[in-house]
Amino acid sequence: xxxxxxxxxxxxxxxxxxxxxxxxxxxxxxxxxxxxxxxxxxxxxxxxxxxxxxxxxxxxxxxxxxxxxxxxxxxxxxxxxxxxxxxxxxxxxxxxxxxxxxxxxxxxxxxxxxxxxxxxxxxxxxxxxxxxxxxxxxxxxxxxxxxxxxxxxxxxxxxxxxxxxxxxxxxxxxxxxxxxxxxxxxxxxxxxxxxxxxxxxxxxxxxxxxxxxxxxxxxxxxxxxxxxxxxxxxxxxxxxxxxxxxxxxxx
Amino acid sequence: xxxxxxxxxxxxxxxxxxxxxxxxxxxxxxxxxxxxxxxxxxxxxxxxxxxxxxxxxxxxxxxxxxxxxxxxxxxxxxxxxxxxxxxxxxxxxxxxxxxxxxxxxxxxxxxxxxxxxxxxxxxxxxxxxxxxxxxxxxxxxxxxxxxxxxxxxxxxxxxxxxxxxxxxxxxxxxxxxxxxxxxxxxxxxxxxxxxxxxxxxxxxxxxxxxxxxxxxxxxxxxxxxxxxxxxxxxxxxxxxxxxxxxxxxxxxxxxxxxxxxxxxxxxxxxxxxxxxxxxxxxxxxxxxxxxxxxxxxxxxxxxxxxxxxxxxxxxxxxxxxxxxxxxxxxxx
Amino acid sequence: xxxxxxxxxxxxxxxxxxxxxxxxxxxxxxxxxxxxxxxxxxxxxxxxxxxxxxxxxxxxxxxxxxxxxxxxxxxxxxxxxxxxxxxxxxxxxxxxxxxxxxxxxxxxxxxxxxxxxxxxxxxxxxxxxxxxxxxxxxxxxxxxxxxxxxxxxxxxxxxxxxxxxxxxxxxxxxxxxxxxxxxxxxxxxxxxxxxxxxxxxxxxxxxxxxxxxxxxxxxxxxxxxxxxxxxxxxxxxxxxxxxxxxxxxxxxxxxxxxxxxxxxxxxxxxxxxxxxxxxxxxxxxxxxxxx
Numbered sequence: 001x002x003x004x005x006x007x008x009x010x011x012x013x014x015x016x017x018x019x020x021x022x023x024x025x026x027x028x029x030x031x032x033x034x035x036x037x038x039x040x041x042x043x044x045x046x047x048x049x050x051x052x053x054x055x056x057x058x059x060x061x062x063x064x065x066x067x068x069x070x071x072x073x074x075x076x077x078x079x080x081x082x083x084x085x086x087x088x089x090x091x092x093x094x095x096x097x098x099x100x101x102x103x104x105x106x107x108x109x110x111x112x113x114x115x116x117x118x119x120x121x122x123x124x125x126x127x128x129x130x131x132x133x134x135x136x137x138x139x140x141x142x143x144x145x146x147x148x149x150x151x152x153x154x155x156x157x158x159x160x161x162x163x164x165x166x167x168x169x170x171x172x173x174x175x176x177x178x179x180x181x182x183x184x185x186x187x188x189x190x191x192x193x194x195x196x197x198x199x200x201x202x203x204x205x206x207x208x209x210x211x212x213x214x215x216x217x218x219x220x221x222x223x224x225x226x227x228x229x230x231x232x233x234x235x236x237x238x239x240x241x242x243x244x245x246x247x248x249x250x251x
Numbered sequence: 252x253x254x255x256x257x258x259x260x261x262x263x264x265x266x267x268x269x270x271x272x273x274x275x276x277x278x279x280x281x282x283x284x285x286x287x288x289x290x291x292x293x294x295x296x297x298x299x300x301x302x303x304x305x306x307x308x309x310x311x312x313x314x315x316x317x318x319x320x321x322x323x324x325x326x327x328x329x330x331x332x333x334x335x336x337x338x339x340x341x342x343x344x345x346x347x348x349x350x351x352x353x354x355x356x357x358x359x360x361x362x363x364x365x366x367x368x369x370x371x372x373x374x375x376x377x378x379x380x381x382x383x384x385x386x387x388x389x390x391x392x393x394x395x396x397x398x399x400x401x402x403x404x405x406x407x408x409x410x411x412x413x414x415x416x417x418x419x420x421x422x423x424x425x426x427x428x429x430x431x432x433x434x435x436x437x438x439x440x441x442x443x444x445x446x447x448x449x450x451x452x453x454x455x456x457x458x459x460x461x462x463x464x465x466x467x468x469x470x471x472x473x474x475x476x477x478x479x480x481x482x483x484x485x486x487x488x489x490x491x492x493x494x495x496x497x498x499x500x501x502x503x504x505x506x507x508x509x510x511x512x513x514x515x516x517x518x519x520x521x522x523x524x525x526x527x528x529x530x531x532x533x534x535x536x537x538x539x540x541x542x543x544x545x546x547x548x549x550x551x552x553x554x555x556x557x558x559x560x561x562x563x564x565x566x567x568x569x570x571x572x573x574x575x576x577x578x579x580x581x582x583x
Numbered sequence: 584x585x586x587x588x589x590x591x592x593x594x595x596x597x598x599x600x601x602x603x604x605x606x607x608x609x610x611x612x613x614x615x616x617x618x619x620x621x622x623x624x625x626x627x628x629x630x631x632x633x634x635x636x637x638x639x640x641x642x643x644x645x646x647x648x649x650x651x652x653x654x655x656x657x658x659x660x661x662x663x664x665x666x667x668x669x670x671x672x673x674x675x676x677x678x679x680x681x682x683x684x685x686x687x688x689x690x691x692x693x694x695x696x697x698x699x700x701x702x703x704x705x706x707x708x709x710x711x712x713x714x715x716x717x718x719x720x721x722x723x724x725x726x727x728x729x730x731x732x733x734x735x736x737x738x739x740x741x742x743x744x745x746x747x748x749x750x751x752x753x754x755x756x757x758x759x760x761x762x763x764x765x766x767x768x769x770x771x772x773x774x775x776x777x778x779x780x781x782x783x784x785x786x787x788x789x790x791x792x793x794x795x796x797x798x799x800x801x802x803x804x805x806x807x808x809x810x811x812x813x814x815x816x817x818x819x820x821x822x823x824x825x826x827x828x829x830x831x832x833x834x835x836x837x838x839x840x841x842x843x844x845x846x847x848x849x850x851x852x853x854x855x856x857x858x859x860x861x862x863x864x865x866x867x868x869x870x871x872x873x874x
Binding site for chain 1: 444445447448449450451452453455456459460462463464465466467468469470471473474477481
């Protein structure tokens with residue numbers, strides 16, 4: 001579609017003596033869904049945390065739309081257009097569903113205003129409802145988030161990330177802990193979202209990833225093992241070797 | 252039967268409205284404060300409830316709404332009182348200028364303590380705020396030429412207050428109560444405004460999930476600093492009221508026992524509820540009054556009751572009441 | 584300035600710091616293990632001093648007081664953990680803190696009821712009265728004893744941490760019940776023992792401090808602030824941190840007292856503020872955990 005959105009160059013991360021990531025160089029085009037897969041401990045989450053600013057890399061540089069991101073505090077990443085969801089449900093449990101999303105929308109415009117009435121910022125409320133509609137939660141908007149079912153909380157999580165209209169949406173295992181029904185709903189949601197957005201997905205479920213993604217990256221022991229279209233990945237001998245005997249687990 | 256259920260509904264709506272968003276909770280709270288001298292056994296008690304209610308309300312912004320357990324609120328309460336007294340007694344300022352400068356100075360103090368303490372989280376934050384507030388205590392103890400040291404600050408008395416050309420005899424207890432109530436009303440209105448504001452949503456988000464708030468794009472540290480300052484300024488206003496009321500400032504006001512008392516009051520009343528701080532202040536002070544009638548060792552009972560609250564009634568009197576009466580608290 | 588005066592003041596600082604070390608250690612070990620900061624720690628220090636005084640006058644010997652008071656108060660601490668604090672595990676981290684704060688009210692007022700509100704002098708044991716000529720000056724015998732005593736307790740603690748099973752658990756800082764089960768440990772008992780140990784250390788600090796400060800019901804409040812400052816500087820949960828920071832604070836207080844006595848109580852807070860600005864996790868907190 002359009003040009004390069006995000007480029008990672010030689011990204012590495014060490015925790016003390018432990019090398020979690022090494023020499024990841026990869027660039028992402030706008031407008032497609034890319035998945036990152038790999039066995040447990042492959043460095044997916046670390047890479048993801050670096051891309052979203054939660055961790056800073058030990059080496060290498062990140063460029064987003066041509067601007068370097070290194071050294072930027074995490075909360076600024078959203079303002080640049082990178083938004084994320086979490087692997088474990090990470091919402092505001094004692095706020096309503098609507099307020100969960102509304103407060104996320106507010107983060108881009110009004111942060112330190114102690115004077116105006118927030119109810120008057122109608123545009124933010126409308127945007128929150130649009131995001132809730134996109135994930136199919138509009139009818140639950142008045143409930144406290146902690147009372148939602150697990151799958152709905154995951155959808156809420158995505159709405160929170162979505163409402164900032166990110167240019168790059170990072171989703172960390174959106175189907176983690178879901179039953180088959182909920183997973184189906186989530187896949188449908190992801191397919192809808194992928195139509196118009198640039199999404200980077202970390203996922204465990206191989207079959208789901210193969211169906212959804214235009215491009216797949218495989219991480220193994222902190223290194224980039226393979227990078228290509230789903231068909232190439234499927235037939236890549238090294239990937240098969242890494243996943244050998246685990247195929248059931250990733251069905 | 253119908254009368255009864257009507258009355259129940261009426262009670263519910265009154266209770267609910269006291270906590271509801273919007274101006275009605277401010278107006279209702281003020282109405283209760285207007286009636287307070289007649290609701291409580293003594294006017295002396297009423298004025299103390301008023302003052303401590305404001306102090307605790309400021310603290311509630313920090314602890315109840317943002318989830319930051321500070322043990323140093325006495326620093327701002329005391330700073331407000333001391334600066335008011337010094338400004339009037341030493342520099343001969345009129346009372347309103349003294350109050351204004353006290354709030355400004357206390358807010359600056361809150362900024363300084365806040366910059367250091369909001370760099371820490373969780374239990375660290377409680378310990379650091381306690382230690383820094385003790386620092387303020389020892390500074391006040393040492394700077395005795397300014398503060399009167401151990402004897403407390405004396406030598407300033409406000410006996411009359413002119414308000415819009417009206418001369419009010421401030422020595423009359425009821426006049427004093429209603430003048431001070433104007434401060435309380437202003438604080439209630441300001442607090443309600445903050446809670447309704449976009450920033451009010453930010454602090455709630457931080458309380459609910461700090462990590463997520465950061466990922467949403469909020470500068471959590473800076474937001475904490477701002478709420479720390481707002482909270483300090485409201486509690487400082489309570490300090491100003493105390494100085495005007497007592498005409499002395501005891502050194503103990505800065506001690507961490509006072510911070511602890513503020514924490515106890517907010518918990519007795521119910522953290523995170525709008526009118527809870529006044530209920531908590533009243534509960535604590537009534538408890539103190541009643542128990543000290545038959546023993547000077549009231550603190551042992553207050554401590555024990557507080558322990559029971561932590562164990563069995565963590566939402567406090569008001570918070571539990573709001574929850575038990577099934578009022579749908581409107582949230583957006 | 585007179586060199587011998589400086590050396591004497593340094594030694595005083597070490598003696599003062601030694602008491603801080605013992606007290607802060609109790610706080611930091613309990614936090615490292617249970618994740619609880621005991622806000623009644625200062626009150627425990629205070630009732631330790633009273634218990635030492637009472638037991639000493641009962642038995643006629645300071646030494647029985649020194650031995651029995653920490654055991655007695657430690658047992659009391661275990662009771663508190665068992666009856667009150669245990670109920671709060673799994674709730675907000677604020678709750679144990681609030682509860683122990685309420686407890687400190689009860690303890691302080693309880694002591695006022697039993698012993699009165701006024702300070703009581705704590706007599707120095709007869710064997711330790713007087714001064715020792717150190718060549719550069721005369722130094723109180725009792726303070727030398729305090730330094731030696733604290734050093735001995737540190738060695739004992741070190742042996743316990745290095746050589747025993749419970750020490751292994753404490754060093755691991757393991758709060759995870761699953762890991763504890765894997766190790767085959769009854770976590771409830773470990774918590775009980777550690778809390779008792781922490782309180783016993785506070786009580787020991789109280790007894791040791793007794794002859795150096797007068798004993799009164801409010802003495803715990805300054806101690807609590809001091810112990811907080813020391814643990815924040817050293818890094819909460821870090822044992823070497825508590826030792827180094829305790830000595831650092833003790834020496835700073837006593838050195839500043841030499842040049843500007845009115846700044847003596849203030850300097851430790853300034854030290855803490857400086858450490859927080861430069862290294863918010865404390866000097867020795869290797870894990871970089873900001874509680």
